[in-house]
Amino acid sequence: QVQLVQSGAEVKKPGASVKVSCKASGYTFTGYYMHWVRQAPGQGLEWMGRINPNSGGTNYAQKFQGRVTMTRDTSISTAYMELSRLRSDDTAVYYCARDLGVVPAAINYMDVWGKGTTVTVSS
Amino acid sequence: EIVLTQSPATLSLSPGERATLSCRASQSVSSYLAWYQQKPGQAPRLLIYDASNRATGIPARFSGSGSGTDFTLTISSLEPEDFAVYYCQQRSNWPSWTFGQGTKVEIK
Secondary structure (H helix, E strand, O other): OOOEEOOOOOEEOOOOEEEEEEEEEEHHHHHOOOEEEEEOOOOOOOEEEOOOOOOOEEEEEHHHHEEEEEEEEEHHOOEEEEEOOOOOHHHHHEEEEEOOOOOOOOOOOEEEEOOEEEEEEOO | OOEEEOOEEEEEEOOOOEEEEEEEEEEOOOOEEEEEEEEEOOOOOEEEOOOEEEEOOOOOEEEEEEEEEEEEEOOEEEEEEEHEEEEEEOOOOOOOEEEEOEEEEEEE
């Protein structure tokens, strides 16, 4: 079945970087945009950006421009999200989520989600 | 940035009752609004997209309506598994998709 399997929890110090992976299976990886959404403890959802796995093209939320990098490796159907210069308020669960639409026509709703990766930023 | 304001913050209802959740946008998003359900410790699940279209596998008791700035998610008769937090999300403002702060539907 269609699923997204994310990498395990991370603990990082302020100023460090973290790279989260998201392995897709059960569908054509290059056929759907991948979004990244985060959720701070007890808070709501925040869209970070998306990647077109076919072209590698990315779009980032303005808030994360300059700190986030989304990449992919099509040979292993895996998307990555790297966040740099971590701060304590980056502590959150980070989700990858597949777009509802088929490349190139992204719909920008998310119909398949990974289970999330907890990133804790603490000195 | 388009701000989505959900109300109420918490809705206390009994199984079998009707739930009506509201999402108001700070400017028009046309019909480009979705609803998600999230249970504790789980990822969100897409329920409704483009205001009124049920996602695959979503029961008919979930329905969405609205356009412009005012949207409603209705659960016609609450089942025990429907007690959760619900978020709205807009895709109108490129490339800055935003979510509401959520409405918790709890058992009364």
